[in-house]
Amino acid sequence: MRADPKPVPVIPEKIILGIDPGTQIAGYGLISVKGGVMSMIQYGVVELNKYSTYQLKLQKLFDTILRLIDEYHPDEMAIEDPFFGKNVQSMLKLGRAQGVVMAAALSRNIPIVEYAPRRIKQSVTGNGNATKDQVSHMVSHLLREDLQPKFFDATDALAIAVCHHFHENAIPVVSNKKTKKGAWGAFVSENNDRIL
Numbered sequence: 498m499r500a501d502p503k504p505v506p507v508i509p510e511k512i513i514l515g516i517d518p519g520t521q522i523a524g525y526g527l528i529s530v531k532g533g534v535m536s537m538i539q540y541g542v543v544e545l546n547k548y549s550t551y552q553l554k555l556q557k558l559f560d561t562i563l564r565l566i567d568e569y570h571p572d573e574m575a576i577e578d579p580f581f582g583k584n585v586q587s588m589l590k591l592g593r594a595q596g597v598v599m600a601a602a603l604s605r606n607i608p609i610v611e612y613a614p615r616r617i618k619q620s621v622t623g624n625g626n627a628t629k630d631q632v633s634h635m636v637s638h639l640l641r642e643d644l645q646p647k648f649f650d651a652t653d654a655l656a657i658a659v660c661h662h663f664h665e666n667a668i669p670v671v672s673n674k675k676t677k678k679g680a681w682g683a684f685v686s687e688n689n690d691r692i693l
Contacts, residue, residue, distance in 0.1 A: 508532045514571035514607070515658030516562065517650045518594040520587075521546040523558055524650030527569050528640065528658045535662060537640045538569060540651045551590070555597045562601035574602045575661035577653075578611040612660050617653075620660040632656050 510531040517524035523545060527538040543561045545554040565571075576598060602609050615625040622635045633652035637644040639659055646652050 511573070511662075512538065512569060512571040513658040513661050514565060514569070514574045514602075515654040515656070515661065516574060516576045516598050517653040517657060518558070518576065518591065518598050519545070519650060520551075520554065520590045520594050522648050522650045523561075523594065523598075524648065524652070524654035525562070525565060526651060526655030526658050527565070527571065528655065528662065530662050535640055535659065537642050537644075537655065539565075540644070540646070540655050542646075542648045542650050551593075555593060558594060559597045559601050562598050563604070566601060566605045566607060571607060573661065573665075574598075574607050574609045575657045576609060576611050577617065577657055578613045610661055610665075612657060612664070616664075617656050617660045620663045621656045629653065 508531050510529055513528050513530065515524075515526040515528070521544075523543040524540070525543070526540040529536050529538050543558055545557060548554045548557055576595065599609055612620075618627040618632055619625040621627075621639070622631050624631070627635075629649040629652075633644060633646065633649055633656075636652050636655045636659060640655065644652055644655070
C-alpha cells in the first residue's frame with residue numbers, strides 16, 4: 498500500500514502598494530512578500546505636470562491608482578504621511594493628492610497605513626536623514642533589482658512599501674511624549690477647531 502504524499506504547504510503571498518503622492522510627479526511601487534522574502538512587481542511614476550488644471554491632475558492620479566489596484570490586487574497600501582510645511586498652498590495641494598490616492602484604495606476596501614518620511618528613510622537605510630539617492634540604492638539592494646528610475650519618486654514609493662513590510666508586524670510603541678512640532682498629529686491637536 499502506497500502512502501499518500503504529504504501536502505506541500507502553501508506559502509501565502511502579500512502584495513503591498515507603496516505610494517509617494519505628489520502634485521507634479523507621483524511615484525508608485527508594488528512589492529510581493531512571500532515567506533518573508535520581498536520581490537519587486539512593478540514601479541513607476543504618474544507624470545501630472547503635463548495636465549493643465551488641478552482637477553485633471555487629481556482625476557489622472559485617481560484613475561492610475563485605481564488601475565494599479567484592479568490589475569495587481571494589493572492586500573495593503575502604504576503611503577507617505579502628510580507633513581506640515583511652511584508653504585500652505587503646497588501643503589493643501591499635496592493633501593488633496595494624498596486624499597485622492599486614499600479614496601482610490603478605500604473604494605476597493607484596501608487597508609491604508611501611513612508612514613512619516615523620516616521613518617521610511619530610517620527603516621530602509623538606517624538613517625532618517627538619508628538622501629533620495631541613498632534610499633534608491635538601498636531599495637535596489639533589498640529587492641535585489643537594478644533600479645534606475647527616471648524619477649526618485651518611483652524608488653521612494655518602493656521604499657514606502659518596504660518600510661511597511663518591515664513594520665507591519667512590529668509592536669506599536671506607546672509614548673507619553675508630545676508629538677514633535679511639524680508632524681501632522683501636532684497640527685491636528687493644535688488646530689482641532691479647524692478640523693471638520
